[in-house]
Amino acid sequence: MKIAVLSFAHVHAATYLQLLRNRHDVELITADPDGAPDDPTRGKNLADAIGVPYAHTYEEALAHAPHAVIVTSENTSHRQLVEQAAAAGAHILCEKPLATTATDAQAMIAACESAGASLMTAYPVRFHPAFAALRHAVAHGTIGTLISVHGTNNSSNPALKHPWFADPALSGGGAIMDHTVHIADLMDVLFDGEQPTQVYAQANRLLATDTDPTDVETSGLITLTYPNGVITTIDCSWSHPPTHPTWGGLTLTCIGQNGTAHFDAFPPMLRGYETSKANIRWEAGTTDLDAAMLEAFLTAARTGQRAHPDGPSGLRTLKIVLAAYESLRTNQPVAPQ
Template sequence: MRIAVLSFAHLHSMAYLNALSQRPDVEIVATDPDHANREPGEIGGPELAERFGVRYLDSYDAVWEWGPDAVIICSENSLHRPLTEQAAAHGVHVLSEKPLATTVEDAQAMVDVCERAGVKLMIAHPVRYSTAFLELKDAYDSGALGSVKAVLGTNNGQLPIHSRKWFVDPVLAGGGSVTDHTVHVADLLDSLFDGVPARSVYAVSNKILHSDQVEVETGGLVSIEYANGVIATVDCSWSKPDSYPTWGGLTLQLVGSKGIADMDAFNARIDGQSDVTNNALWFSYGVNADQAMINKFLEVVAGGPQPAPDGRSGLRTVSIVEAAYESIRTGQPVTL
């Protein structure tokens, strides 16, 4: 099977290269033609490909000439659509980094072009494949919590400017922390509720943190009312300090008529302390969610199960984010 990684703009590309390299049945190439336009010190291009022992091609056209079965798109958010359209035109399946797009219009176009071309479109949400979430979903599906009435979700992280500056570019990223972190929680709820759509969204945001470094919002609170009556509240802030031992974390609390369930997606770890860094350490263990997601995508490409999440799921989460920004702008709830 031939898989190409398109762009190293998103640092998740490195995790995906590592996961692909564990599969002896996969031939990998990568391209990162825009690497020279990034900030000094932001690694990419042939240098990063060499680090992973991956064959490097100089352009997207060279990738299409090589003839991949599928691509993994790790470009800046606003460039997901044109790369997806190129892939569909060549009959190539797509795994797109999240969010699917920066606008509902672009997300809808991506879904439509892939459906017309008969190619599969999957969104890179590895937390769906974490042990913690799978166990939570089993509990939810079994009825152990009764009827779920409310959800409290958090997705907090460090300001990503130190790894890739484009994350705080409102055009390339589509916004700030509301774009970056709402979609993770919204995707998990899309899975739990089997695609039940959001009915209304209310959101607020601020720049209390890091206001001296960026123009986009760094803190946000998004309230989502779903068609099944569930009210979900999402803290989607870049609120972890720069010295935090990992990028951040993701939690869910489901409140049901028969019980409460709490999930911490990254709690499978051993904590420590380093005199070298004078800071805490974080040693993770257990299932590698990135590997599990990549394995799932390869099964999809091979003609196996349907993508999870698929393009329409990604469209629903983008709709929530777009509504959140409209709510922030107007100060009013937005009906979808």
């Protein structure tokens, strides 16, 4: 199956390239014409370093007639590339957030539906087997009636290595745009797509420094109120220091009348010592969520099944983000529109 990866802008692009390169059932083509020529994390430099075929334009990559396309561009470029891929007849996996405006997200969904293409939003955490166990516990009343949910999605500031994350014209926002959506997607699964009635947000830039200035928020705390009365909080801050042994972390704690269930997507790492570099080494000791998500996407593309999480899932979580930004502007709770 021919797969095209369009743009290497996102932090997950290199991981996807490595995973796809190692699959015997994939014929890979890549393109990243928007990166700086001297940037080792972009363009032909990265493609050569990983050892994957490279096309110099998106049009050249799509001319290979890929069966599926993965879009890992800057957030505000998602619509353009998704529409191009849909017009080329490809099924699409798009990085999160699906878009930065509801108008763009709706247009992307419409383009894919018109072309008969599947549109999947990149939410790998929902593929974690421990989250499936948490969902089962909540759905079957193991912890009793759900009262509240507390979610965290924290990381180092991605703009330290990918400056576009701190450019609102390319990212659409900071930590709220970047990290709210993963927890919002898990809530979307737990409540079968039901939207919150109110979203209230607070944010600041206190985690920015003189050597790391930014025009976007670096810390955020969002409170969601659902029709069933459940209150959910989301800490979406870029609060990990650059020296932290892991890039990020995500947790979800569900509090019920009879008990509490806690989900940690990235539990403590395996700690060792790397002699060649004379420093401590940390190894992941959990499920490869990106690989699980790619497997689901490729299976859907191969069989023609609808991929999940789909475009409407991405739109619902985006609406929560947009409501959070409106709440910041008004300092009032806002209903997602």
